Amino acid sequence: MSIPVTPTKRSELYRELLVAREESWRILKVIGEKIVVGTSQRDALKIAVEVMKENKIQRHWHPPFIALGANTPFFDPTEMDQDLRLQESDIFLVDLGPVWPNQMEGDVGQTFVVGDIAKESAKFFRLKSAGEQMFADAREKWLREKLSGQALYGWMNSRAKEAGFELPLNDAKGHQISDFPHKLRYPGKLSEKDSSIESHFWVLEVQLHDPILKRSAFYEDLLWE
Ligand SMILES: [Fe+2]
Numbered sequence: 001m002s003i004p005v006t007p008t009k010r011s012e013l014y015r016e017l018l019v020a021r022e023e024s025w026r027i028l029k030v031i032g033e034k035i036v037v038g039t040s041q042r043d044a045l046k047i048a049v050e051v052m053k054e055n056k057i058q059r060h061w062h063p064p065f066i067a068l069g070a071n072t073p074f075f076d077p078t079e080m081d082q083d084l085r086l087q088e089s090d091i092f093l094v095d096l097g098p099v100w101p102n103q104m105e106g107d108v109g110q111t112f113v114v115g116d117i118a119k120e121s122a123k124f125f126r127l128k129s130a131g132e133q134m135f136a137d138a139r140e141k142w143l144r145e146k147l148s149g150q151a152l153y154g155w156m157n158s159r160a161k162e163a164g165f166e167l168p169l170n171d172a173k174g175h176q177i178s179d180f181p182h183k184l185r186y187p188g189k190l191s192e193k194d195s196s197i198e199s200h201f202w203v204l205e206v207q208l209h210d211p212i213l214k215r216s217a218f219y220e221d222l223l224w225e
Helices: 007-034 041-054 122-145 149-162
Strands: 059-068 090-099 108-114 202-210 215-223
Touching (some): 007 108
Antiparallel strands (some): 090 108, 202 215
């Protein structure tokens, strides 16, 4: 089932989605700063839930997702070690899916690194940067070539392999974003979409896995011109 969107409604949606995006990034940064060396996987999630409550988020289109260190390759929280604590040199991911009071879905995700990025944390910082660069390059390619979701993810997959990384597509496949719930508009994944990608309406997800480091980086944001 898909709900048609009229042009007027569409421009309103665009505007409101950008507000939701900005607010989502704002609270993601707050959560990222509260997760510190020694915070456990279990407590990190509690921190995210608390910050979201303080920001009047009553509904999530996907629950807040946090992964510390060795938990970063997992997308299923039940597979994670809940007692794992953030080390002095470490990496962690935050991914939020709030529904804001304007009923718009936000969806942003980012990787954080703790420790000295010039020394012991350089390996984690390289992975984080590679994920962010992959997102930026994919966005540029989409802007230039207006290619389909399938083609974009295919290109990202080859780029990841060339650089010695993996692009696991078990869950981080991108999707539509909209007024809640977007699944009524388009239930499929961006990586499976065989037509061009409309601005403001899709979230590009990049999970980049380093098989030697056994850690993943994650970055996601709205695709907009
Ligand atoms: Fe997300």
